[in-house]
Amino acid sequence: MKNKFLALTLTVVTGLATVSFTNIKDNKKQVDVSKSKITWKGYKVTGSHEGTISLKEGYLIFDENKLTGGEFIADMTTISSTDLEGEWKDKLDGHLKAEDFFGIENHPVTKLVFTNVKSTGKNSYQVTADLTIKKTTKPVTFNLSVYGSKATASLKIDRTEYGLKYGSGSFFDNLGDKTIYDEFDLVVDLQF
Template sequence: MNIIFKSAMILAVVAGTSLINKEVKTVNTETSTAIWTGKKFGGSHNGTIDLKSGQLEFNNNQLTGGEFIINMSSLEVTDLSGDNKAKLEGHLKSDDFFSTATHDTATLKITKVDNTSSPYKVSADLTVKGITNSITFDLTTAEDTATAQIIIDRSKYNVKYGSRSFFSGLGDNFIYDDFEVDVTLKF
């Protein structure tokens, strides 16, 4: 009787385990893209930033989590060239903006996924310049690709330059606090 009971328990565990299909998908940092857009009064700039590493977690083909490390030193401006490009890239990497010499990476860790709708409603902790805040965004997955547009309020990460959240009297010389990052992840 004891052998039959043990055999039944083993079969139940094996059968139950096969119903759960957990999978971690590593993001291909070479083919994935992150395109940022920052806006100022009367204009905008855009560029790219690279992922250092990333992964998405799925359970029964439903997104459940993920973690990413962003290479802040890779920040590049794509709408300018020559000296103007170099000057803006240097300024964005300086202490006025993202302080990449002391904060060369940022991280994003998914903390909650509402997978009852499409696209997924994602909550995550974003850490920039050592400061962590919760953000939310929609994420769509299809086969080997995930896409999202993430809106980030730079003032929450002590990025003050040209911000009306920190300075008054800027007139038309301000930069909007929110910037967009359009992400396409390949895995």
Template structure:
């Protein structure tokens, strides 16, 4: 009877153990963000670096995440030399991301739904230039990485330069309102 009581106590103790959250910090140097922006007459692509970030897991399930992006690292990779310098300078200016006043962008997971095994639909708050708007994307995870690709509407962050939505007569100088981000996280 004493052994039965001990087993019952052990089972109750085991049953009340909860899975605690585990925060996996990203390796900012090995993680990447690639951007693609299109315009009527072509496109530009490049990179921007993470400052820091982490995904929170409860067991194997994603339950949270927060990331800070170093906007001063923004660079075009499809150009070199003088043209790259000009485009980088313009992207960092107030016409676009205003990196002198806004050196970081932040993404915070707000809602996470399981889509399938290791795939989550995430709604997050994205803050660029001090403006916060929701973005939704699918995030695929492994034990040591996570990936996603999603679009951002720049006009929601007061980045209107060259937008046909605001300058109707811009013609073939128009720049698409949305740009694409392809993100690879390494833990």
């Protein structure tokens, strides 16, 4: 009986020591794509348009409670304007999906892969990531905040760096009030 008690005690102590000195790393948290959202806003001389894009999949990686990485895939077939209705909405949505913009037939997804994450304060990070749009990959840097099971980020993207030059005053002359600005905004709200 004494030997069984000693063996049980050694097993428990060994187990606790192992857990105490084991560093749990790379806790991958899948994003709930049904509750997460990407909002876009594009600007032109005469105003702006805005809309949404759905996430296809994504995750954030944490080392204990500190953000260390992440990767996301957006479903570009879902790009949609939310500030228009009827015929005008259909025209804009169709144009955004056409080859001179996102070309969803050949490029149905975009991808964002974190390459560097730097803590800038409690729950705040500066993230550098590779953004791939239409097979072109460029680095982007943005701020991301994490609160509990939610994260938010705002990005400013120069579309012309990814070959989206339609209506750009940087590439075409005499566009007048039909000029579309090169940069557009993304606001990402994640739940995991």
